[in-house]
Amino acid sequence: MSRPLLSRRDWLRLSAAGVLGSSVTGWLPRLAADLAADPRRRRACILLWMDGGPSQTDTFDLKPSHPNGGLFKAIPTNVAGIQISEHLPNLAKQADKLAIVRSMSTREGDHSRAALVMHTGYTPAGEISYPSIGGLLARELGRDDMVLPQFICIAPNRGVSPQAFSSGFLGPRYAPLIVGNANNLAVRPRGAFDYETALRVPDLEPARQVRPDHADSRIEMLQEMDRDFARQYPGTVSASHQSAYERAVKLMRTAAAKAFNLEEEKSALRDAYGRNLFGQSCLLARRLVEQGVPFIEINLGGVNGGSFGWDTHGGNFDAVKNLSGVLDPAWAALLSDLKERGLLDSTVVAWMGEFGRTPRINPQQGRDHFPTAWSTVLAGGGIKGGQVVGATSADGMTIKDRPVTTPDFLATLCHALGVDASKQNQSNVGRPIRIVDKAAKPIQEILA
């Protein structure tokens, strides 16, 4: 595994010293352009989150010869011996990029706790406010001088577990920037969900009534006011206020924020990703990776927005077929788009939900919560694709080979990204806590 020649600390030192260009706005676009070409480029992660818990039996671990198998056929892929669902035909053509883990073995069968544990790697206990893996990895992979936030969450279902989408004890600096109309309380207008608007950063531009020259004067006067305040009332609170406003103003003024403008993309490419919230979110994620954002989480909670789409207690087959119809083109387009731009070697794409679903089909043609034996997928940089890890029994009810725990999976992700999973962060209870629990064993065979 190749390690970056410049450590994060070096980057910071050099950029502070002006070696990497003195002004942030000056070197960022250049950096973005150089990113793809530079083999030492920083790694990034795109997490595809399947809200509600996706059925492994109808996606990546089919049981065609068993009654539990259900209605879907297994189709061959471009890797001999690996079969996946017939409703993932585009992905089947890129199975050489995928490492399918068929032996996830976890304990939580409740949406909220399971989502929290899969996001943080830890079982909630007491007062410790565990950060999401997104915040943890953003801290390791990000750069302090970046104008874009380091952890961006698209359309999360925060209601299921707010803490799963927080930076916990790492503080708001690593809290996700949330786009995609994530607020569950928002009353959505009737009719089709307006994903175009939802994918923009809220409040990025001054109100329309404010003339641009006045907007500039406002910020100038505010900075003067806040300088006075910080001088008179020094401390964490006033310093953080000034820093957040500085970063927000930079974001308002930076060209990098154009990443959120999907109209810049060719229409054919936008079509390939799929004209829906999830498809366009995947496209946005690629644009954010180009701008150096290290962690992006995208939620597929419904065919076009929504939540708990994969929670198919009833009518499983229709629901999974429809969701697959959104997932397949978007994910496939993301992989080939990243590949074409030379970004796939440094970007890990992870696919998971909070748990799997019972292989046994219930009387409502549904499948229920099942953490015992389920599937996740890793692809991209640092991952050896074209293979399957672990196996479940013929009926899918138990793991036959190589159980993988949540910490094992997250540690694998860390390794693929070149991050030391045993690194400790100071927690809010004053005790240092590892990025991933020390009992974790990364899945060596899929690490490149």
Add this chain to the structure above:
Amino acid sequence: MLRRLVFLVVIAATATPVLGAESSAKESAALAARIDQLLGERWDNAGVKPAAVAGDAEFLRRIHLDLAGTVPPLHVTREFLADRAPDKRAKLIEQLLAGRRYVAHFTNFWRSVLLPENPNGDNLGLRVSFESWLQARLSENVGFDRMVREILVTAQPRNRGEPVNFAVDGGQATTPIAFDLANEGKPENLAGSTARLFLAVKLECAQCHNHPHAEWTQEQFWEYAAFFGGGKANGKASIRIPKLNKSVSAKFPNGREPTFTQGSNPRTVLADWITTADNPYFARATVNRVWWHLFGNGLVEPVDDLTQEVDDNPLLEELAKQFAEHKFDLKYLIRAIVSSRAYQTTSAAANESADDTRLFSRMSVRALSPEQLYDSLAEVTRLPPTTAPRDFGTGLVQRAEFLSRFARQNEKATEAQTSILQALALMNGKFVEDATSLERSEALAAVAQAPFLDPASKVETLFLLALSRKPTAAESERFVRYVTKGGPSGDAPRALADVFWVLLNSGEFLFNH
């Protein structure tokens, strides 16, 4: 239009009703003097010279935020700053403690302490029933011991499968049962939460293993948890320790065995023990938390674990003793603390020796709670207040969205960090946009159009509104010049809107200092 006219009158002048002092004001004053005496000894020992006493404007803003949850209304500011009476601070404290907003603010505070954001998603109806219960108890100012008793003994009936669900609209439920449900009714969760909140003893780590540094053993944890459920063995409340294949019976954290009579509820027996006046844990935990709320730092930290170093803290001991002797009267305690010189110390940078705000020789700068921020913006901009938890509808949705954007996660008010999205929301979001719109902001339009105000008075009014103080000479000069010139476009009303925007986005507005 009528509202605007009324507001114009407010800008000009109004009179304040003065409320009668409560009977325990004298007793609070005695405790305040004791606080200053004990802190004074601590400062002397540490060679600390405390910062100066805060000026009237600084005190007014702070006390209003701390007791009423908002910045002061304009007419209160004008009158207080003009008042020459030597006892005006004491009078203001009485007025605020007796006010409606005291109840609203401390309802928010106690709810945030007792009912942390539920990871399972908030049940709005439950929150409302809990807030209604807090409101009722706080407006009667019942003893904190009684409130905690009610929390402890109110439980969901165990034999009912369905969780309790309160109707969101029109429900009249007033109950603290949300506490039980937020802890999923589980003995181990209730044990951890109640020990942390009411005894300031952190048991949770001992749930799964004996903690290397704490005095608590796993067995003690489960003995305490046995009060909250489990079963009965030999007439005693008992519980099975998972994975250890062992049963333990209920025992108080001090090792004593409880006495159960026929049919007595173990939770009631525990509540009796926790809230008895001679249980030192309960009073200490409570006074320390109230102190923490009013100063940003606890006398001892962390506030939910006082087991480590309580011995050498005579001030904590004294406060706890007096609080218990005064029937756990929250207003008595709060009045004493805010009347002390320590509370009224300036937060501005002073001499170096006073710099450590954990010695309380200088007030710390604190972030506002999401509710304080929302309600302050509503106050300043004259948007309709939506603090009443029963106000359902678009107002509630707007407020909930705002609050979620500004929610703090376990961060101390003195260490809170602002996020980019928060800054963007305040700079460009709808709420502040409306507040600084000449068309939609009642307050701004009233000031901009007031025929009797020159540019200097207009700027001064905006300062008084947002920052509860007059501008300094330098600020006045700068902003009046800007307004007179009309900013970059020569448009005076727009320039005035800019000034208001600057004030509402300033750290000085966004923090309690």
